[in-house]
Structures are given as structure tokens and as C-alpha cells.
Amino acid sequence: MTDTAPTGTTAPAASPTPAGAGLGERANGSTEADAPLRAVALGGGHGLQATLTALRRITTAVTAVVTVADDGGSSGRLRRELGLLPPGDLRKALEALAAADDEGQLWRRVFQRRFGGNGALAGHAVGNLLLAGLLEELGDPVAALDQARQLLGVRGRVLPMCTDPLDIEADVVGLDEDASAVRRIRGQVAVATTPGLVRRIRLHTAGRPGQLPRACPQAVAAVREADVVLLGPGSWFTSVLPHLLVPELHEALVDTSARKVVVLNLVPQPGETAGFSPERHLDVLCEHAPRLRVDAVIADTDSVPTPDRLRRAAAELGAQAHLARIATRQAPDRHDPEALAVSLLAALGRRTSAPSSTLIGAKVKTAERDTAVAPGERQGRGSTDSERRGEDPWR
Template identity: 50%
Template sequence: MHTGILPIIPSASKLSSPETGVKVAALGGGHGLYASLSALRLVTGQVTAVVTVADDGGSSGRLREELDVLPPGDLRMALSALCDDTDWGRTWRDVMQHRFSSRDGVKGSLDNHAMGNLLIVTLWELLGDTVAGLRWAGALLGARGEVLPMASVPLTIEARVNRDGEPDQLVQGQSVLAKAGQLEDVRLLPENAPACTEAVMAIHDADWVVLGPGSWYTSVLPHLLLPEMREALCTTKAKRLLTMNLDVNDLEATGMNAADHLHVIARYAPEFRIDVVMADPDSVGDVAEFTDAAAMIGATVVFGKVGSSGAKAVHDPLRLAAVYRDIFGDQKVT
């Protein structure tokens, strides 16, 4: 810890929006978690994001390798999604999301680094505390909620890749596996890594736990592969909501349909039960098959048109917020 600074660490309650509402722990990573948080912040002022820490590509991967820190990129994305909806909050969100780009012909040391990644790592080094650093970053953005890592150490995802006509290959690394194709025997390394204590507490304290959307094997499933996190998800008294992807056949889930995604959850965590599975009807082919797969993990299905009107498979925050609000109950939109 930097000896020239005596930090006063802001509490999570002081960083959250003053509005009340249902307590939600939202789990995931990357753009999927960004989508759910962008919607949830419209429904309640009590959101805790629990973020995967297995990224090993891009700016995050470089900082992880060079400084031996948690990869900050998905944490930065979650903070940006929860920023205060004011000029102050939006400006600092844009600062956090800004990426440096070297001039033509120059390969600079800052090239493609996100400013927010550097800021978060700076706070970690000064404060010597990962959670405290994220709380300070959240205070800067006026974040409407808290952002926590799922584990207190960096994680590595390992899986066997099934390619047609080729023997299965054992592959490590989120950035590689995200584009690898059909995955089998997915696991986290180290296998008994410690979960973030505050994240486990948030799951037990929540009224609802929202898992997904996101890359199924590298952003959603890891929460069920970390032993302490999995136990918390299975024993919490909170209700559990699984948000399906709009694109269920991306590079990471080649050949899979919506029902197959639910079978993945059941296969890797058979004791984990879901209360509600929420899906856009356009992403579900065989409704009967999907409903049966949801029932297998204890869930009822709620369909809602939550995709944006554009060509890309992107969740619309307002539409997603409306469906979340209906599922949670008659909650005030803040």
C-alpha cells in the first residue's frame, strides 16, 4: 500500500443510489453484464454486480500479465453501465471507456489500453485493496450500485475444444475459448480459488440473483464453477433469474440452440435451481423443447421482446428493464 496516503474507504451504501427497490445481485461479464446492468439500474437503486475475472486478452490481459492483478476490463464495463445519469457521471464513464490509439507507424506502450483499466489498477496499487479500489472508482462515476469481482485472484478457463474431424484439444484462456467452437469439460484454474467475500455476501443478501446474459461458457458458467460462489448460488434465499442470450449460436456456442444452453447449466451444476428463465421469443426455436429444459432446472419461462430494433443481437435497456420489473413485481422505476 502507498504509505503517503491514508485512505478513507467509502462504504457501499454511500455509493449506491438513494432510491430503494429490490436488492439484485447481477452476475456475468463483458457486454452481457453491461446489458443487464444498464436495464437493472432503471428498476432499482440496489444493484451489486459480480463480475468474472478470467479475461486474458487485450488491455486486461496485458495488465494481468505485467502487474499480476485481476483483469480490470469487465469490472470497468460494469462500473460504466452503472454510472450516474448526469453530465458528471456520463463524462467519467466516457473517460473510463476511452482507449488510447498510437499514431500510424508507432506501436506505443499505451496502444489499446482503456483509461479505466489504468485508473482501476492505480487505485488497487494505492489502496492495496481490490474492493476498496472499485468503490472509489464507483464514487467517481456516481455509480448506482456496487461492482465486485467474483474471485479474489485471477482465474483461467480451461476446456476441451471439439472441432469436426479433429481430436479434442485442451485449450486455456478466455480470449481463445470465446472463439473456439464447441467446448467440453470446462473448468476454472485454480480449482479452489477463493471467492470474493463481499460477492458471496451480496448473493446471500439479495432478493433476486440475475445470471446472464453473456458468453455462456466464459461469462455465465464460471460463476457456477467456482466452489464458494456455486455454494452461495445454491443456498441463497434469493430468487434466481436466468437471462438468455439473443444470439444463442455464437462462436462460443456453435451448433447450440436455446434449450442446449439450459442443459449446460444442468450438466455442470445439477443441484442449482432457477426460478425464472427469461428469453426473447425470437431467440427460441422450439418453444416446447425450451420450456421442458427450463422445467428440468425448476424454472418457469417468461418471454419478452427485449432485443433492440437494429440488426445486431443487442438487448434494449428499456425493454429489458420493463421485463425485469414485471418479473420482480410492481417495483418503482427509478
């Protein structure tokens, strides 16, 4: 089977970059003391929303790079009927970065509003329709998103991963009587909800068989010029890993001098990552991008049954694992934006944030303390019999 992922030999595990490296003097002579942290977040859906909501507490210079393979719901309908980029994940990123003033929040609510009833508009979000109109009127996804961000007062930018809609294809096992038989399934919804086990994914440009996906040039430039790049959380195979399979974006991620941080999910996702341990998420990332080196891996303390295993998996990517309580108390499957922001600052070795931050130093110190988990220790819940025997209950 032909693999469209960028190829390369596995580099030896690199020593983690010293905390704060790459965050000092910049090419234009400015320093982190007089310029906001340039942060790029890659992903899609609710996972990317969580990252963006955390980042806006740290800096005003946020760029979201969003997957464009959605084929379900309102986005899927607009994509099929009009041949446009699926707007849903782009809309959610804009909403996450909307201005906090009355006008920005009004437009955020308008973008979120969905039509009811049983007619042609039923289920469509207003923001999806507005983005579809801008895409058709301007013919340029980047220009359309720049216009939309003015309505919401977004400080930062939202960019598509590619300027053409993409299809995700996956190799899946466990769908036949022969559990080892590999079946190919296609489409984001199909991959996300498969009852089988996803082994590998590929990307195809929709309607252009055999053509490799072409990255949005502005997204590539943002990654290369960033101070920090975040990958995850989110649907691992359908929102996170696709960024690694776009050749120009993959090369930018490998080459950038930015600190690279992976934020792990709080729980396995039913369907595509059911039964995955935290470290299995990193193994899969490495399999899809063997040349990628990472500086830090952030995970929730209560989501990691065996911290030593996660540390070893992170080290394979050249990273240090940072454990802290970053889940919301009300919904343990959702990241708490403020806690995630604090944990990110600690992972970057920054005890204080950029001038726009609303965080206080005491919380940064708390996050730094929480990352120091002793080998084999688990905070927040007791070990099960299987864990004491060294088995992994997530697999």
C-alpha cells in the same frame, strides 16, 4: 480428468416459486414497499452491461459480480505485465452504473476512452489504467472498486467474482480428424474463439496450480442477501458459467432465498456456443451446476424457434420460461435495457417497480402479455421446414 466444479447429486425438479416469493418482508422487518429491490447480476462484458443497464431502471440497490479470467486486449496486457485482476469487465460494469448527471457521464466517457497511436499506451482504456493504479496503490480489489465508483457516482456496487485472476480451461471436441477426440485448451480468448465444440470448463487460480478459486467474500454475501439474482446474458462458457465453478459462490447461489433468473442470449456466439439452441444453453448450465434451482428463464421471442422445448428445459431447472421481445430494433443481437427491465418485472410477478423505477405499469402489462406464448407458437417470424418437422436448426 479432475473436475474442479462443485459436486452434488441432481435434485428433483422443483415446482417454480410462486411469483413474488422472497420479495415481501425482509429479515430487518422492512418490506419491498419501503426498501429498494436488492439485485445481484453475475456475468461479464457486454452481457453484464445490458443486465445492469436494465436493473438500474428498477432499483438503486444493484451489485455486479464480475468474472476475472480475461486474458486478451488491454486487460490481458495489464494482467500479464502487473499480475493484477484483468480490469476491463470491471470497468464496463462501473460504466453501466455511472450516475446520469453531467459529472457521472463525464467520468464514464473518460473511463471508456482508449489511447491511439503505436506506443506503449496504444489500445489501453483510461479506466483500465486507472483501475490498475488503484489496485496497486490499495492492494485490495474491493477497496479499489469502491474508490472508482465514487468517481462515477455509482449507486450500487461492483465486485470481482474472485480476488485473484483466474484461468479458464475447457474440454473441446472437433479439433482433430477424430471428431470425438477431446483436447484441453486454456485461456478465455482461446475458449471463446475455438472452432471446436466446448464440452465443459474448469477454473484455475492463475499461477497456483491445483488451488481452487476463492470467491470474493463480499460477492458471496451479496448473493446470500439478495432479493433477486440474475445470471446471463453473455459469453456462456467464459462469462456466465464461471460463477458456478467457484465453490463458495456456487453454494451461495444454491442456498440463497433470492429469486434466481437466467437471461438467455439473443443469438449463439461464434466460437464457444456456435450452433447452440436456447435450451442447449440451459442444459450446459445444469451440467455444470446440477444442484442449482432457477425460478425464471427470460428469452427473446424471436430467438426461440421451439418454445415448448425451452419450457421443458426450463422446467428441468425448476423454472418458468418467459418469452418477450427484448432485442433492440437497431441491433438484434443486443438486449434492449428497458424491454429487459419490463420482462424482468413480469418474471418476478411485480406489476410495479421499486420507487426508483422509470417504467410505467402499461409496459409491465405488455411484457406479461408477451410471456403468454401458446405451445408451439412462435412470434415474429415464420417456421422453417426443419422446424415443422420437429428438427432444431440451432444445433
